[in-house]
Amino acid sequence: MTLEETAILGCALQWPDESLPFLTEAGIRADTFSHEIPSAIFTAIATAWLAKAPGGFVGIATALGDRLDALGGAATLQTAIEGAAQPVTLPHYAEIVKEGHSKRRLALALKAAYKQLTTEPTGTVLAAIEAEISSIAAGRDKARIQSTREIVMSVLGNLNSRTDGSKMAGLSTGIVRLDEETGGIRKGGYWVIAGPTKGGKSALVRYIVRAVALDQAKPVLVFGLEMSSDDTVEAMLATEGKVSASRMRDGTMHEMDFPKLQAAANNLALAPIFFRDDVYDLAGIRSYVRQVKAIQPDLAVVVVDYLQLTEGAGSADRREQEIAIVSKALRRMAKDENLAVIALAQLNDDGELRECRAIGMDATVQVTIEMCEDEPGARLLRLRQRQGKTGVVVPVVFNGETFEWHPLAHEPEPASGKSFNRKRK
Structure with missing residues (x-):
């Protein structure tokens, strides 16, 4: 030394x-x-x-x-x-x-x-x-x-491993059907998870963060622009411990809940998840990602919750232009830093991306969460991809008490009989 x-x-x-x-x-x-x-x-x-x-x-x-x-x-x-x-x-x-x-x-x-x-x-x-x-x-x-030979050999190796089922192209989301349709979360990918207010966007991304950091031991950096890190970790404890979030919130937990929460806390404490809930601007996000990447070179996923709260450089005349600039910058950051970026985006009442329709055009994968009318816990995850099938629907059921997501065997009808993305194919 x-x-x-x-x-x-x-x-x-x-x-x-x-x-x-x-x-x-x-x-x-x-x-x-x-x-x-x-x-x-x-x-x-x-x-x-x-x-x-x-x-x-x-x-x-x-x-x-x-x-x-x-x-x-x-x-x-x-x-x-x-x-x-x-x-x-x-x-x-x-x-x-x-x-x-x-x-x-x-x-x-x-x-x-x-x-x-x-x-x-x-x-x-x-x-x-x-x-x-x-x-x-x-x-x-x-x-x-890199020579063409190097790239071809790398691509062929990836294709062979996918064919024999030994390796998925990217990291698992924790939802098998979603992995099958997208190939997982890949380096350089820019995912947008869109949904209505209280549609489960934050819960879905927390579930993905848990799968990446705990199940696959890959570092994740979360920018919680809407939800504090304390609230996020409390929700993750409910998921990991399979304990009712409402009982945790109200202080009415059962005696059997405490050992579950302790075990969950032990697991989460070792997870390579980093939080920053005091950075709201694009420049700050990029700077902190570089800092974490320097210390954690294998940083795999960056989460921005959520996109419309992120401040750009302030040079755009309209908010829609500013959000478009932020979205393109996040996509570029994913490529430049060789990691995946997952941004959450709010839908308006008409099912459009609020303040900026261009967000969906930037995404390599857009996951739109649709509520279901007759089954309150059921959700449809509708996919739009730059590469791969578009319009694919992944039916899931969301447990609002433990924030877990599980597969659903059938495809329920969207709320009010409408699908946000079908009309924009």
Whole structure:
């Protein structure tokens, strides 16, 4: 561990609120460090900060647990604290650490190019090394030239795994029929979940978040613009513990509910779900996604609840234009950050997307929740997809007490005999 890395870790240990936002914006990530030890400690510090868990010497030592011995023990953390930089000097140390990372990347790229020279034409090798050098110069890891052969082999591998049933294209939503029709939630995908007021939009996205984070152990970031993180987690506890939300709300829980809730709390506490309910503007959302992605490189899904509450840059003349700009920006963010974005959107009384019809045009998958007249708990999830079948209906039943979603064998009639999307095919 270099002196500069020690200075950064010590600063992050003692002043995480001042240092971590800058470090992530500056491009300091776990893999920027030269060794597994500073990388693991930085990850532990950043993860605790995002989760608002105890930090400092004791908090990080506790979070690392048995791994601390393999990282040099408590002495490593003490050394970092003693060699800590002041927040005002972080830019200097960050530049040195990034410079070291760039040199290591360049050395690896040159080594790989040397090996390629034995099998690839000189022009191909030059193009690849030029792309990598440009990526290093820009401070980004994304720019990389891929040959058609690489892409074809990757696509064929995905197709083979889907054919033999061993792997779905994306992450599971927790609803089997929805997965079958969409192929799951894929990287770069922009999902819009639309529905009327109190139609179950937030409950559906919470169910998906639970499936991604708990069942598949993939990190999820939730921007709760309408619902606080406390309320969201309380609802998730009801789902995970299968406990009546109304009893939890009224304080009339049964004795058997408490052990269920405790078990649910234990599971949720370990889930890689991060919340931010104080960011309402597009720039803030993008900035915080980059911060979390730097700390959690495998961040899989970002949820925005909900779209019409998000503030754009403020340059649009009308609210409809502003929402259209926000929607396109979220779609672009999904592609640029290589993750899925799920945005919730409100429908008006006519079943149109409120304030902006263009939202549905941006979505790779739009899921419209339709109420059912004769079966109060029944819902129809009507799909519109850029790729795949459109107009497919997934019948489900929604348990309003535990916020669970289950398949329905038949397709009930929509409320008032109308379907919001059929008339706009």
